[in-house]
Structure formats: structure tokens, C-alpha cells
Amino acid sequence: MPDEVSRVMTCQWTSENQSVVLEVPDDENSKSTSDSERCTWAELLAEMEENKVTDPTINLHELHAPVMDDAGQTGSQRYLIKPKATPIYFQYSAVAGGNYKYTNIASAFTGEELDASRLLVKVWRIMYDKPSNEISPRRLSTLAGVG
Numbered sequence: 419m420p421d422e423v424s425r426v427m428t429c430q431w432t433s434e435n436q437s438v439v440l441e442v443p444d445d446e447n448s449k450s451t452s453d454s455e456r457c458t459w460a461e462l463l464a465e466m467e468e469n470k471v472t473d474p475t476i477n478l479h480e481l482h483a484p485v486m487d488d489a490g491q492t493g494s495q496r497y498l499i500k501p502k503a504t505p506i507y508f509q510y511s512a513v514a515g516g517n518y519k520y521t522n523i524a525s526a527f528t529g530e531e532l533d534a535s536r537l538l539v540k541v542w543r544i545m546y547d548k549p550s551n552e553i554s555p556r557r558l559s560t561l562a563g564v565g
Contacts, residue, residue, distance in 0.1 A: 426509045427529040429542055429555045430501035431479060434460035441545045441556055456541055463497055466546075474546070477554040478502050506555055 431438075440454040440462060457465075463483065466474060475481060482498040532538060543556040 425525075425529060426507050427532065427540070427558065429506040429508055429558075431459060431476070431499045432501065434458060434463070434495055434497040434499055436499075437539060437541045438462060439541055439543045441543055451545075453543065459499055460496055471546075471551070473551065475550075475552045477552055478504055478506050508555070508558060 435458050437456050437458055439456050441451045442454055444450045444452055463474070463481075476499065479502060480498070480500050483496060532540065540558060542558060544553050545556050546553050
């Protein structure tokens, strides 16, 4: 069973192609939330632009859009996302006694093992705070199989 330190994962994004899940309110006056469909940062940011959300920030990350090459042309990447010097760390809980289910199987592995997996992709749940125009991570949402 991994110890507490080994269950710490770094939350950082380095590409617009990484997947996220946006936490959205169930309705305008509700405090309860649901998860959107899994999408890439590029898809989410493009949708935000279509909905007139301009210049959002990502907590402890740099976000530049659109990405231009030296000739001033938009390249194949539309958004440049990179972590700032101070990363965000999340600690996930262990499930004792080997009572693992699909939803908590990450408990059986260290963060290092999960990061190194070629079969699983980390998908972080994020939220958008309208007053501050900032997107922040909430927690590890899923470990999705590749493909």
C-alpha cells in the first residue's frame, strides 16, 4: 500500500491536447454540480471564446492564445499552456484492506506509477470562477484508458 507522500500527484498541463473535465452548475441557482464531457484544453478554450469568455487564466499556469510563429501565423497549436514555477499538488486517499473498485483503483498505486503508466491518462476536474475569470483544478477526476 503506498504511503501518504507517494500518493501526491502534481497537477500541471503542458499542452492544449491534454484532457480535462469541467465542473458545471446543475442550473443557474444550484450549488450542486455535474461534470461535463471529457475534452481537451483546446476544445474547452475554443468553446469559452465562442461563449464570449475572453482572456481566462489557469491557476499557476501561463496561457497564451493564439500561438503565433515567427512570421506571425497561427501554428498547429492554438494555445500555449505551461506550468509556472510553483506546481499544484494533490494528495489522493488510500483505500484500506484491498477493497478496490473501478472508482478508487488509483489507491493501489503511487503517483509516480500512475504518471508513468502508458495505459492510463490522468484527467483533472477543473472549475471556472466567473468573477475572477480563472480556471482552477479541483481534483483528479478520472483515470481513463488510452484510446
